[in-house]
Amino acid sequence: MMRSTLILAALTLSLSACGVQRAQPAAATPPDALLGAQSVLTWQALRSGDSGRDVVTLQYLLRHAGQSLSVDGAFGGGTDTAVRNFQRANGLVVDGTVGGNTWEKLIVTVRQGDSNNAVRAVQDQLRSGYGYSAVTVDGVFGSGTNTALRDFQSRRGLTVDGVAGLNTWHALVTGSSTGATGTTASLASQILNSGRVTLGTSSSTSGGNPRQNVVDTANGLAARRGCAGDANCGLTVYLKRSMLQGMLTMANAGNSFFITSIAGGVHSTYSDHYAGLALDIGIWNGVSLSTPNSAHTAARNACLAAGSDPGQTFNAYYDPPGGHSNHVHCAWN
Numbered sequence: 408m409m410r411s412t413l414i415l416a417a418l419t420l421s422l423s424a425c426g427v428q429r430a431q432p433a434a435a436t437p438p439d440a441l442l443g444a445q446s447v448l449t450w451q452a453l454r455s456g457d458s459g460r461d462v463v464t465l466q467y468l469l470r471h472a473g474q475s476l477s478v479d480g481a482f483g484g485g486t487d488t489a490v491r492n493f494q495r496a497n498g499l500v501v502d503g504t505v506g507g508n509t510w511e512k513l514i515v516t517v518r519q520g521d522s523n524n525a526v527r528a529v530q531d532q533l534r535s536g537y538g539y540s541a542v543t544v545d546g547v548f549g550s551g552t553n554t555a556l557r558d559f560q561s562r563r564g565l566t567v568d569g570v571a572g573l574n575t576w577h578a579l580v581t582g583s584s585t586g587a588t589g590t591t592a593s594l595a596s597q598i599l600n601s602g603r604v605t606l607g608t609s610s611s612t613s614g615g616n617p618r619q620n621v622v623d624t625a626n627g628l629a630a631r632r633g634c635a636g637d638a639n640c641g642l643t644v645y646l647k648r649s650m651l652q653g654m655l656t657m658a659n660a661g662n663s664f665f666i667t668s669i670a671g672g673v674h675s676t677y678s679d680h681y682a683g684l685a686l687d688i689g690i691w692n693g694v695s696l697s698t699p700n701s702a703h704t705a706a707r708n709a710c711l712a713a714g715s716d717p718g719q720t721f722n723a724y725y726d727p728p729g730g731h732s733n734h735v736h737c738a739w740n
Contacts, residue, residue: 449507449581449629449642449643449644449645450506450507450510450577450580450581451580451581451644451647451682451683451684452504452505452506452507452682453465453482453504453505454482454487454503454504454505455482455483455484455486455487455503456482457482457740458480458481458482458740459480459740460480460531460532460535460740461580462480462481462482462486463478463479463480463528463531463535464528464531464532464579464580465482465486465490465505465513466478466479466480466486466489467524467525467527467528467531468513468514468515468524468525468528469486469489469490469493469513470524471513471515471523471524471525471528472493472513474489474492474493475489476488476489487503490503490504490505490509491503493509493512493513494509497512499512510576510580511573514573514576516570516571516572516573517529517548517570517571518548518553518569518570518571519548519549519550519552519553519569520548521548522546522547522548523546524546525571526546526547526548526552527544527545527546529548529552529556529571529576529579530542530543530544530545530546530552531544532579532580533552533555533556533559533579537559537579539555539558539559541555542555553569556569556571556575557569559575559578559579560575560578563575563578564627565578581645581647591624591645591646591647591648591651592624592625592626592627594624594648594651594652594655595621595622595624595625595646595651596625597655598621598651598654598655598658599621599622599625601655601658603658603661603662603663603664604654604655604658604663604664604666605663605664605665605666605690606618606620606621606665606666607665607666607667607668607689613633613634613671613672613673614631614632614633614634614670614671614672615630615631615632615633615669615670615671616671617666617667617668617669617671617686619631619671620646620669620670620671621646621651621669624645624646624651629643629644629645630643630644630645630646630669630670630671630683631643631670631671632644632670632671632680632681633668633670633671633672633673633674633680633681634673634681635673635674635675635676635678636673637676642681644670644681644682644683645683646669646670646683647682647683647684647739649684649714649739649740650669650683650684650685650686650738650739652713652714653710653713653714653715653737653739654666654686654713656712656713656714657709657710657712657713660709660712660713662691662692662709663692663693664688664690664691664692664706665688665689665690666686666687666688666689667687667688667689667734668680668686668687668734669683669685669686669687670683672687679719679738684738684739684740685719685736685737685738685739686736686737686738687734687735687736687737688706688710688734688735688737689733689734691703691705691706691709691735692705696722696733696734696735697733698732698733699732703722703735704722706722706735706737707720707721707722707735707737710735710737713737714739715737715738715739716738716739716740719736719737719738720735720736720737720738721735721736722734722735722736
């Protein structure tokens with residue numbers, strides 16, 4: 408870390424301007440909200456081209472709402488059509504983007520005794536997203552699902568009632584927590600305590616600097632975002648569990664690195680940074696990435712090994728879409 412210390416100041420003044428685009432996060436920090444109310448929670452927006460666990464949840468909920476589509480975790484043409492049909496039928500803006508208002512129209516409260524596709528969505532999140540391997544994704548809300556959901560609610564600081572209402576759905580989909588005992592909060596705390604991860608603290612960063620982003624997450628809060636000089640300015644996002652786990656996995660593999668940007672900085676409007684899914688690495692194992700060198704490839708490979716999305720992980724040597732010559736950009740689903 409000797410070489411790292413000598414160049415931290417320079418790197419913190421030259422944070423990346425990534426052009427990677429994916430999902431546009433919705434606005435606001437989440438107070439309690441009633442089901443069906445105008446969206447005031449921070450949701451990860453989904454659109455065509457996205458994939459992953461939250462897309463599976465979306466597809467199950469669309470099926471529950473009467474739409475016909477495959478549940479494969481890929482937001483393709485069939486899912487786009489189903490979303491637009493649902494938005495049209497429910498008086499929403501028909502744009503194919505699943506933001507807060509669309510999420511909250513799709514969500515239905517489910518509890519023990521229910522049997523439907525919405526229950527499958529809850530079960531899939533619990534089993535595949537949070538490690539409750541005893542839960543079977545069969546659409547039947549039985550005692551096993553009830554036990555797992557109550558444990559999830561307890562760990563996330565939610566009301567422990569075994570009922571998947573709006574706030575529980577929100578925690579399942581976003582990985583957010585209202586207390587410091589949740590999964591994202593505990594991962595953030597481990598990152599803060601790691602001697603291998605250095606988080607930038609530049610006050611010149613648009614939005615929150617990396618360290619403050621992680622400190623807020625450890626405290627169960629949303630992270631302050633940067634923006635591209637548009638209406639996204641001043642918004643917040645919950646850092647996603649997959650990205651935090653990836654960061655910790657790289658550190659636990661023996662790597663030391665310096666993070667120049669997480670949710671802050673100036674990026675393209677729909678950057679993965681603003682969805683809480685991406686990080687930029689400015690120093691890798693003591694080697695500055697301010698100029699192209701072999702450490703770029705090593706850092707990118709480590710991100711991929713830690714589960715980052717190959718299509719959203721860039722460096723100076725790998726088909727950069729622009730703006731990644733002085734860092735490695737890694738994004739998770």
